[in-house]
Amino acid sequence: MRVERIYRYPVKGLTAEALEEVVLAAGETLPHDRRFALAQGDAPFDPAAPAWLPKRNFACLMANARLALLHTAFDPRSGQLVIRAPDRAEPLVGDTRTPEGRAGIAAWLAAFLGPEARGTPRFLEAPGHAFTDVAVKCVSIIGLASLHALEAAAGVPLDPLRFRANVYVSGGAPWAEFGWLGREIQLGQARLRVIKRIARCAATQVNPDTAARDADPPRWLRAHFGHAELGVYAEVLEGGRVCVGDALEPLPPA
Template sequence: MRIETIYRYPVKGLTAEAMEEVLLTPGETLPEDRRFALAQGDSPFDPAAPAWLPKRNFACLMANARLALVHSAFDARSGNLLLRLPDQPPLLASTRSEEGRAAIAAALTAHLGEDARGTPRFLEAPGHSFSDVAKKVVSIIGLSSLHALEQAAGATLDPLRFRANVYVSGGSPWAEFDWIGQEIQLGQTRLRVIKRIVRCPATEVNPATGERDAMPPRWLRDHFGHVDLGVYAEVIEGGRIAVGDALEALAPTD
């Protein structure tokens, strides 16, 4: 199998950023992945004592399809976040200043409209990832599995609906499910696959239009008897991964 694309998502629910290569660190996500989030006003998240919370506490595509219409770009060196919102001038603000974070929160809150609850906060917490799961993981999708879903449903699905970090080609559909509990070699790195990814209504949202125009969870259930696509894996040996690198399932060591 071969890496076709690599993505990070600096702000939970916002734009995927393509990468040609990246260095992975044991026990960590991709650098900058889900580093920031817009916490809803009723979210109890405390940046001073960060703990994992379910996605409903944050602006996310599952509940807020309008987020797909926001185009963002994050510069890790400067800490600046660029937002392009419909019918608004571009906003460039610093994620490192209180003023900048407030400006980002205000712009996103205005865009969410009635979907915003209370007074949302744009947040980060050093060392914390606003992932959909409590562990720090890398998400991987086999494109053969996605193509099997497309064929069964008679629909074309943008892979970015599924917001994975790594998309790989080759292999048979659903082969990645056989890796649960095993290790894989990905480029220079070694990962342990820990669980399947359960798909939610976020995948119904077209990333180009913001419309809910597909039903991947229902199609998965109807055609395959489950609602899973892709796997989560923990990095256990760090190194570089790049587009074109191989993925190989390693033999069990027991």
Template structure:
């Protein structure tokens, strides 16, 4: 939210080995261990160079076992209905890359805001069973274009202005884990089918 430039980074983490890969535009990629002092120092130096004046000092890599850095305390996944996103795009008059909203799961095929109807319900997605518990209030981080790292849109403002709320998507806790894949149907255990 504070460092728009971070949107340009592509990362991958292997929890088994502790290796973190970071790829920035026009720079050699970094592959460093999060489990060694040297590796964490390499990560901090890479981020400091990349952020430049935005850095406000040298970042520190910290580990917090059992803690997730998310917008909600509950361990959950985020789901966005693409038709809701398209409704926002239509009102905004511009394309909004879905990656702006950092969802775990995108669904299509339902009317705009249909995911809000799932609140309090259990759903089946592939082999996983989830319980939808909260709408996602969008924050200023969604203003940042993931391709350019520029603040070029106002999704929270546009949602409030055109739809009377700042919500896009829902949070769901995993009730029973299982494999999911592209094309799996999202099936409310009661009601209509979403894809």
């Protein structure tokens, strides 16, 4: 199987950033993946003692489809986050490194979300913590053959970015990745262990270009395949460089 696309998502629920290569580290996500999140005003997240919380505590596409209208870019060297909205002439340029910068980003996003912002949201970072959908730091992988099987069954094309995976691979049979559960895989120079199938939620209903809820992948998966899962999570056991064009190879059982 071949790596076709690599993405990170610096802010939970916001823009995917395409990468040509990435260096994975053992026990970590992609660098800067889900590094930041907009915590809803009623979320009990404590940056001083970060602990995993379900996605409903944060701004996310499952609950806030409007987020898909925003275009963001994060520069890890400067800490600057740029956010553009279709109805605003000037973008927001916020400094994620300072309390004032983070407060400005939170206020801008809260105003954009309007009534969907519960209470007074906080734009958060907690060093060493990732705002992932599961409690384990991992990498999400989708076999494009599985996505194409869903498209064929549903009779509609689906942008892969609806599913917000880190790595998309071509080749292999549909749903082959489900057979890797509990097994190790070689991904470029890195070695990972597949730990979980990815259950799909209402976030995948959202068109990443228009923010319209114009598809229903969870329902279509259940109707045609008897489950609502697409892709897998994998923990990084041994770090290394992964590039577009690299191979993904399931390793023999130990």
